[in-house]
Amino acid sequence: xxxxxxxxxxxxxxxxxxxxxxxxxxxxxxxxxxxxxxxxxxxxxxxxxxxxxxxxxxxxxxxxxxxxxxxxxxxxxxxxxxxxxxxxxxxxxxxxxxxxxxxxxxxxxxxxxxxxxxxxxxxxxxxxxxxxxxxxxxxxxxxxxxxxxxxxxxxxxxxxxxxxxxxxxxxxxxxxxxxxxxxxxxxxxxxxxxxxxxxxxx
Numbered sequence: 001x002x003x004x005x006x007x008x009x010x011x012x013x014x015x016x017x018x019x020x021x022x023x024x025x026x027x028x029x030x031x032x033x034x035x036x037x038x039x040x041x042x043x044x045x046x047x048x049x050x051x052x053x054x055x056x057x058x059x060x061x062x063x064x065x066x067x068x069x070x071x072x073x074x075x076x077x078x079x080x081x082x083x084x085x086x087x088x089x090x091x092x093x094x095x096x097x098x099x100x101x102x103x104x105x106x107x108x109x110x111x112x113x114x115x116x117x118x119x120x121x122x123x124x125x126x127x128x129x130x131x132x133x134x135x136x137x138x139x140x141x142x143x144x145x146x147x148x149x150x151x152x153x154x155x156x157x158x159x160x161x162x163x164x165x166x167x168x169x170x171x172x173x174x175x176x177x178x179x180x181x182x183x184x185x186x187x188x189x190x191x192x193x194x195x196x197x198x199x200x201x202x
Contacts, residue, residue, distance in 0.1 A: 002040060003103045006030035011037050013051055013080075018062050020105050022093040024084035025065055026116070027100035033072075035079030044077030051080060063091050090120045135166045143168065 003009055006028065008020050013034045024030035034055075035045040045051060048071060056069045059082075068083040090097060097108040097116065108116050143165050150156040160171065169175045 003038070005100065005102055008032045009036040009038055009040060010034050011043050012045060013055065015058065018058060018093050019098045021059055021067065021082065021084050022063055022091050023098035023100040023105040025063065025087040025091040026097060027086065029084050029086040030100060032082040032084065033079060034082070035077070042074045042077045042079050044079055048078045048080060055080070055082065062093055065091055090117050135169060
């Protein structure tokens, strides 16, 4: 059987293969075989007893997940099967997020990483709460631009805008406590929070 989306062969164990296990966990799961060459032929491993102890511990310590590690045998040669189930939460290896795509392992970065974490956790970056920040730390020019555009678009009235910056953030549901700011209104839609309606956003 050739390598695929869910199968990877390695002739011997290296700790860097934890990245492949990480990739399987972040994708649809899969099986990593140690002691099997790239063509799927069993070549065996000589230190299987130690590996059966070391590999599960390294996976749990480095990735925070538990996998099934089995000893297998074919034609008198022993090899290892590592069964990885898909994780419902993002799994990282030394701060890196890997993902199994096709028969390859890819490291997620940038937008791909942001979208992956959002999909796994159900939390988008715009729903995040920023801690330990004061209204005074924010750019006053941005408040001026917001007031001008909100008035120009008729989303808010002048009397709603002629208030301190802190009160404006509270009116827009962008403040949580005294030193916590939301990147998006708690009601979920800034357009609702900049219009007077029955839900009391403004």
